[in-house]
Amino acid sequence: MLTHCLEVPHISTGDMLRDRIRAGTECGTKLEAAMQSGSLVSDAVVNKMVEQRLSEPDTANGFILDGYPRTLDQAAHFAAWLKERGIHEVVIHLAVDYNIIIARLTGRRQCPMCGTLYNVGSHPPKVDSVCDRDGQALVIRDDDREEVIRERLEAYCRQTKPVLDYFRAAGHKVIEVDASNDPPEKIYQTICWAMTMESA
Ligand code: AMP
Numbered sequence: 221m222l223t224h225c226l227e228v229p230h231i232s233t234g235d236m237l238r239d240r241i242r243a244g245t246e247c248g249t250k251l252e253a254a255m256q257s258g259s260l261v262s263d264a265v266v267n268k269m270v271e272q273r274l275s276e277p278d279t280a281n282g283f284i285l286d287g288y289p290r291t292l293d294q295a296a297h298f299a300a301w302l303k304e305r306g307i308h309e310v311v312i313h314l315a316v317d318y319n320i321i322i323a324r325l326t327g328r329r330q331c332p333m334c335g336t337l338y339n340v341g342s343h344p345p346k347v348d349s350v351c352d353r354d355g356q357a358l359v360i361r362d363d364d365r366e367e368v369i370r371e372r373l374e375a376y377c378r379q380t381k382p383v384l385d386y387f388r389a390a391g392h393k394v395i396e397v398d399a400s401n402d403p404p405e406k407i408y409q410t411i412c413w414a415m416t417m418e419s420a
């Protein structure tokens with residue numbers, strides 16, 4: 221059914237790294253420095269973290285990786301991991317105009333308690349700066365400041381864009397979805413439709 225096509229665990233490497241930082245370990249402080257500057261953290265740390273997560277039983281029937289792989293090293297590591305297990309992946313490229321990305325990220329607010337995301341322009345909370353679910357004061361992510369966003373986009377062009385070519389060159393289909401203008405529900409439906417076609 222189209223409306224439920226993505227009901228598998230959503231694994232965001234950014235969320236996992238932020239959890240580690242909140243846990244306050246020594247490794248977390250190193251991660252924080254990289255993340256606050258807008259650069260990527262080391263491939264070894266991320267590859268290990270993702271492998272550990274994917275060994276958990278809830279991923280047995282599929283999973284969505286958000287923000288991984290983000291470098292050629294991660295892509296090669298992950299492709300080998302998939303091949304060993306005979307898992308078929310679908311690569312979805314959500315293409316968004318850079319100016320729209322900057323506008324979305326500078327307007328993003330998040331609940332520090334439950335993680336719910338808002339946007340001051342397109343999806344504001346009912347009461348200004350307060351989470352609808354638990355009343356916590358919303359926060360701005362440290363790396364959502366404009367100068368850091370520009371660094372993140374730079375890292376994307378240099379390190380992550382080549383990953384798309386890597387998958388294409390290796391014969392994997394990359395589904396292109398224009399995510400600049402449509403509302404999230406429409407983009408969701410487009411992804412579900414493309415995935416249904418892919419598995420038909
Ligand atoms: P995100 O929440 O996906 O925007 O990620 C926030 C930050 O976490 C990035 O700017 C990187 O510093 C770090 N990060 C997340 N995923 C990765 C990854 N796959 N490889 C390296 N760094 C990552």
